[in-house]
Amino acid sequence: MIYALAVQGATVSINDRTWTVEVMVTPAELNLGLSYRDVLAPDNGMLFDLGQTRTVLVNAYNMLFPISIVFIDENFVVTDVVQLLSPGEDAATTVPCRYFLEVNEQEAVDVEVGDSVTVTGYTSTGNVSLMLGLLVSAMIFAMMTIVMTRIIAKQ
Numbered sequence: 319m320i321y322a323l324a325v326q327g328a329t330v331s332i333n334d335r336t337w338t339v340e341v342m343v344t345p346a347e348l349n350l351g352l353s354y355r356d357v358l359a360p361d362n363g364m365l366f367d368l369g370q371t372r373t374v375l376v377n378a379y380n381m382l383f384p385i386s387i388v389f390i391d392e393n394f395v396v397t398d399v400v401q402l403l404s405p406g407e408d409a410a411t412t413v414p415c416r417y418f419l420e421v422n423e424q425e426a427v428d429v430e431v432g433d434s435v436t437v438t439g440y441t442s443t444g445n446v447s448l449m450l451g452l453l454v455s456a457m458i459f460a461m462m463t464i465v466m467t468r469i470i471a472k473q
Contacts, residue, residue, distance in 0.1 A: 328439035330365055330419055332388065332396065332429050337363040337421055341440045349460060352420055353380035363421035367442060371416045376400075377408040379464065384423040389415040394435040399426055 330337050342348050342364055351364060368374065371392050378385065382405060389398040389411050397413040402423055411418075419426075419435075 328365065328437060330363065331436040331438075332426075332433050335425070335428065337361055337419070337425070339363045339365040339419065342366045343369070351376075352385065354382065356382055358383070358385070358420075358422050360422060361425070363419055363425075365437065365440070366418050366420070367440075368416055368418075371414045373411050373414050374418060375408055375410045376403065376418065376420075378403050378405050379408075381405040385420050386423055386426040388419040388421070388426050388429050388435075389413070390417040390419065390435050392416040394437065396429060396431050396433040396435060398431060399429050401427065 328339050328341050330339050338361065340363075342351060348366055348368070351366065352358060374389065376387055381403075384402055384404045387400040387403055387409060388396055389400075391397050391414070394417075397415050398411055400409045403409050417435075417437075
């Protein structure tokens with residue numbers, strides 16, 4: 319399946335590790351993420367730019383493989399790391415973040431809170447309140463669709 323992406327070919331480096339990333343910025347991209355993909359090539363990932371600093375709930379309900387997530391603040395410092403998020407699970411930040419990076423399971427084992435992050439090939443979009451409003455609306459719609467599908471399936 320081919321995905322239309324706002325930015326391709328950017329890189330994210332943390333410590334001695336570098337990933338080639340797709341940058342998700344639009345509501346549709348932020349909502350879809352890695353859902354329904356069969357695989358993520360080694361040393362590749364997705365960087366999500368939320369447009370502003372906030373708490374995040376990442377769900378892997380439509381994921382087909384486990385991932386690791388690195389949460390990053392507006393100063394490009396790691397605020398939290400989830401080493402394993404399996405399909406069907408979710409992860410919430412305890413510290414607000416501006417960005418988060420999704421990579422293959424175990425690719426972020428050497429990443430720790432406080433590590434510096436370098437992003438090349440992408441310039442931040444700034445505060446995008448409208449985009450976030452649309453994202454929240456899309457997420458609510460997606461959750462309601464899941465709930466309604468489960469309710470109908472039980473009948």
